Amino acid sequence: MNGEEPSLNVNLAGLKLANPMMTASGTCGYCFEYADLLDLSRLGAFVTKTITAKPRKGNEAYRIVETRGGMLNAIGLANVGLEVFLKEKLPQLRQLRASGPRIIVNIAGHDANEFAELATHVSAEDDIDAIELNVSCPNVAGGLDFGTNPDLLEPLVAKVRQSITPNINLIVKLSPNVGDICQTARAAINGGANILSMINTYTALTVDVYHRRPRLANGTGGLSGPAIRPLAVYLVNRVYQNVARQANVPIIAMGGIQYWQDAAEFILAGASALAVGTGLFINPATPTNISDQLVSWLSKLGYNHLEQAVGSLQMPTAATDTHSQ
Numbered sequence: 096m097n098g099e100e101p102s103l104n105v106n107l108a109g110l111k112l113a114n115p116m117m118t119a120s121g122t123c124g125y126c127f128e129y130a131d132l133l134d135l136s137r138l139g140a141f142v143t144k145t146i147t148a149k150p151r152k153g154n155e156a157y158r159i160v161e162t163r164g165g166m167l168n169a170i171g172l173a174n175v176g177l178e179v180f181l182k183e184k185l186p187q188l189r190q191l192r193a194s195g196p197r198i199i200v201n202i203a204g205h206d207a208n209e210f211a212e213l214a215t216h217v218s219a220e221d222d223i224d225a226i227e228l229n230v231s232c233p234n235v236a237g238g239l240d241f242g243t244n245p246d247l248l249e250p251l252v253a254k255v256r257q258s259i260t261p262n263i264n265l266i267v268k269l270s271p272n273v274g275d276i277c278q279t280a281r282a283a284i285n286g287g288a289n290i291l292s293m294i295n296t297y298t299a300l301t302v303d304v305y306h307r308r309p310r311l312a313n314g315t316g317g318l319s320g321p322a323i324r325p326l327a328v329y330l331v332n333r334v335y336q337n338v339a340r341q342a343n344v345p346i347i348a349m350g351g352i353q354y355w356q357d358a359a360e361f362i363l364a365g366a367s368a369l370a371v372g373t374g375l376f377i378n379p380a381t382p383t384n385i386s387d388q389l390v391s392w393l394s395k396l397g398y399n400h401l402e403q404a405v406g407s408l409q410m411p412t413a414a415t416d417t418h419s420q
């Protein structure tokens with residue numbers, strides 16, 4: 096250390112961020128909805144709600160319920176659709192970008208052609224730094240098909256990659272609802288993703304015990320928040336160790352990040368950047384608070400750059416996935 100504060104600058108395969116903190120898709124609207132509660136200009140990147148080709152109303156209420164340590168949602172990808180997004184929301188995002196944060200647009204289609212068409216339209220716009228493919232939504236029919244099947248995922252990602260301008264970053268958001276997440280991570284990279292984000296929510300169920308029905312109108316939903324954090328840290332570390340490090344593909348991690356220690360766990364496990372979702376509902380300033388606190392953590396470790404901490408977790412050599420009891 097040379098007495099200067101450690102740097103939080105991040106270079107995600109060419110996508111340069113002032114710091115590693117982002118919003119997680121679907122939890123912060125399209126941008127300025129949170130402007131009074133969070134200094135958006137201090138984010139490393141802003142990630143939009145999933146955009147689909149046509150507007151979607153989403154599922155019936157209740158579509159969010161609290162569970163102990165978490166939140167279950169079945170929003171159903173309610174969003175304004177591509178046309179309104181480009182016309183009304185993108186100008187606001189451009190304004191935000193001018194103040195610092197990079198802009199990541201999250202998209203989802205019904206099939207590979209629709210994904211590719213959406214990606215073409217979005218990548219044709221100036222000021223969009225990356226497209227994130229939501230292939231992992233548990234709350235719409237078929238939402239998980241691509242994200243759980245490597246044989247479908249790789250050609251989908253390849254098709255999208257071919258449909259977008261080469262300079263735009265392509266992020267694939269991985270689902271935890273799979274047997275071996277390394278297989279879908281590999282498929283995403285083989286298809287042309289240059290960044291991975293993980294994880295989307297876990298499919299889950301919570302029950303109204305008096306009415307003997309699910310608490311969500313949709314039945315099942317996606318579990319997020321502190322309850323999933325250790326599971327997410329484990330998956331990030333698995334993908335980092337077995338796939339991403341060798342391929343030189345950075346990971347954006349999310350899943351229950353609420354305090355700086357949570358972010359630090361993910362960094363040590365292999366994440367280069369971090370997104371906050373459910374944590375925003377508890378304290379909208381969570382991402383900026385974490386940025387500030389990561390600096391003193393890195394200082395205490397004697398690091399002068401965040402990068403030095405990425406993946407530096409010391410796992411015992413005997414640790415295996417299969418001997419947990």
Ligand SMILES: Cc1cc2nc3c(=O)[nH]c(=O)nc-3n(C[C@H](O)[C@H](O)[C@H](O)COP(=O)(O)O)c2cc1C
Nearest residue numbers: 119120121145168229294295319320350351372373
């Ligand atoms: C209310 C809500 C809406 C979400 N909507 C989306 C979405 O539109 N697209 C998406 O890719 N992920 C969506 N997610 C998943 C989050 O981006 C994130 O992957 C997940 O919640 C785990 O992070 P967290 O525990 O910090 O919330 C949503 C999550 C919540 C809680």
